[in-house]
Amino acid sequence: MNQWINEQMNIMKFGGTSVEDANAIHRLIKIVRRELPKQIIVVGSACSGVTNELIRCAHTVKDGSESDAMNIVESLKKRHINISDELLKENRLAEVNRKIEEYFDEIKNIVRGVNLLGELTSRTLDLITSYGERLSSLIIHSALEVSGIRSSLVNARKVMITDSYFGSAKPLVDKIEERAKKYFLPVLENNQVVITQGFIGATEQGITTTIGRGGSDYSAALFGSVLNAEIIQIWTDVDGMMSADPRIVHEARLIRKLSFNEASELAYFGAKILHPNTILPAVQKNIPVKILNSRRPEVEGTLILKTGDSDDKTVVKSIASKKGIIVINIASSRMFLAHGFLAKLFSIFADHEKSVDVVSTSEVSVSLTIDNDKDLEKIKIDLDQIGEIRIAKSKGIVCIVGEGLKKTPGIAARAFTALAKLNINIEMISEGASDINLTLVVNESDVDKAVRVLHDEFFGNV
Numbered sequence: 001m002n003q004w005i006n007e008q009m010n011i012m013k014f015g016g017t018s019v020e021d022a023n024a025i026h027r028l029i030k031i032v033r034r035e036l037p038k039q040i041i042v043v044g045s046a047c048s049g050v051t052n053e054l055i056r057c058a059h060t061v062k063d064g065s066e067s068d069a070m071n072i073v074e075s076l077k078k079r080h081i082n083i084s085d086e087l088l089k090e091n092r093l094a095e096v097n098r099k100i101e102e103y104f105d106e107i108k109n110i111v112r113g114v115n116l117l118g119e120l121t122s123r124t125l126d127l128i129t130s131y132g133e134r135l136s137s138l139i140i141h142s143a144l145e146v147s148g149i150r151s152s153l154v155n156a157r158k159v160m161i162t163d164s165y166f167g168s169a170k171p172l173v174d175k176i177e178e179r180a181k182k183y184f185l186p187v188l189e190n191n192q193v194v195i196t197q198g199f200i201g202a203t204e205q206g207i208t209t210t211i212g213r214g215g216s217d218y219s220a221a222l223f224g225s226v227l228n229a230e231i232i233q234i235w236t237d238v239d240g241m242m243s244a245d246p247r248i249v250h251e252a253r254l255i256r257k258l259s260f261n262e263a264s265e266l267a268y269f270g271a272k273i274l275h276p277n278t279i280l281p282a283v284q285k286n287i288p289v290k291i292l293n294s295r296r297p298e299v300e301g302t303l304i305l306k307t308g309d310s311d312d313k314t315v316v317k318s319i320a321s322k323k324g325i326i327v328i329n330i331a332s333s334r335m336f337l338a339h340g341f342l343a344k345l346f347s348i349f350a351d352h353e354k355s356v357d358v359v360s361t362s363e364v365s366v367s368l369t370i371d372n373d374k375d376l377e378k379i380k381i382d383l384d385q386i387g388e389i390r391i392a393k394s395k396g397i398v399c400i401v402g403e404g405l406k407k408t409p410g411i412a413a414r415a416f417t418a419l420a421k422l423n424i425n426i427e428m429i430s431e432g433a434s435d436i437n438l439t440l441v442v443n444e445s446d447v448d449k450a451v452r453v454l455h456d457e458f459f460g461n462v
């Protein structure tokens with residue numbers, strides 16, 4: 001589908017580590033300046049670790065310790081004030097620090113509320129976590145202004161309209177398009193950079209929501225897609241998508257180009273560098289996504305395009321992994337082959353709005369995996385009606401991804417042999433409908449070992 005693309009518009013998303021302190025924000029400013037006079041929308045994450053700390057704070061007060069929760073709030077406040085002290089000049093500093101104080105007073109009030117009620121709803125948790133992005137964007141905006149780049153801070157909760165499924169709210173794309181045109185375009189047309197928040201949104205009634213952990217990538221892709229941006233840049237702390245998580249495999253290689261399909265499989269199966277949903281709005285509009293390193297902006301990064309790189313004959317592109325997986329086995333000799341059994345089974349997961357990652361079936365049973373235990377007890381009660389249930393926790397997924405898998409025989413055999421040499425037991429195997437991944441479920445304690453041995457097998461010792 002060909003559509004009009006705004007060749008002058010660049011969406012630049014900066015992840016937590018790319019806004020973690022004053023130095024990171026200085027780097028951000030340099031990177032943004034390089035792109036001028038293009039139209040730029042900066043989508044900021046919370047400073048690294050802040051979302052986790054806000055969640056910890058919320059749970060701490062819910063569990064009865066208001067004073068510990070307040071200590072977390074105080075230390076977060078110090079951190080933000082320090083960043084703004086380092087970055088801002090006098091006139092701006094007082095104003096921004098006053099606003100930071102105001103935000104933290106609000107957080108304290110919410111913490112007191114949770115303490116009084118002894119209850120933490122997902123709605124309240126979303127409100128608490130939203131402050132991470134609100135604080136970072138406030139500081140980024142002022143720092144840009146102080147550096148002489150004209151910019152305007154736009155509240156993402158006016159643009160990112162979502163349903164009310166707190167914690168992982170679904171964006172309402174038509175509304176977002178309408179709002180993005182209303183709130184972003186006039187700023188851009190006035191030659192100002194837009195600074196806005198990733199991850200957070202609001203219902204049509206104005207109640208704060210969040211769109212899922214790591215969701216700032218998704219926000220960036222959605223804003224880019226509704227405005228037909230030329231490119232969506234994801235600025236992070238590594239050179240781009242690598243052949244494996246560099247924290248697990250030190251010699252992992254940078255992948256220059258990836259297809260949308262490969263990138264979304266990798267994202268889905270644990271390559272944390274990209275939020276799984278990021279890809280979708282971009283694929284639909286054929287907008288390229290580029291992953292770049294904010295510490296080394298001169299590195300070319302990874303370009304994700306609809307078709308990937310047709311010249312690249314590498315069969316396996318990357319190996320992703322995910323821990324904390326739960327395997328559910330449903331055995332039913334009586335009903336298994338009966339008409340409608342699988343439909344019934346999956347409708348239980350759908351009713352609980354639970355996504356299933358890997359599925360494999362045998363004559364009498366189905367095994368499937370989920371990646372968190374939210375509502376697991378309720379799901380189990382429903383599943384008990386249709387079969388005998390076994391649940392195994394502490395599992396992991398290892399996923400080999402590459403367009404070349406489709407045409408190349410022997411990949412599975414090589415993977416199995418490599419794993420067998422280390423005595424790693426494979427509990428489930430799935431080839432995925434797209435034919436570009438081979439997914440294996442192993443014990444969580446074997447995941448890193450498995451990724452390393454598979455990387456060695458397919459990429460050699462580089």
Ligand code: ADP
Nearest residue numbers: 015016017236240241242244245247271272273
């Ligand atoms: P940000 O805060 O910028 O959104 P994330 O922490 O969400 O960054 O994602 C970047 C991290 O993703 C990297 O530090 C890296 O450890 C991890 N990662 C996992 N798999 C991969 C991969 N295949 N290639 C590159 N990074 C990966």
Ligand code: ASP
Nearest residue numbers: 045051199213214215216
């Ligand atoms: N700050 C949010 C998180 O940590 C969103 C993001 O960083 O993308 O999940």
Ligand code: MG
Nearest residue numbers: 015214272273
């Ligand atoms: Mg991220």
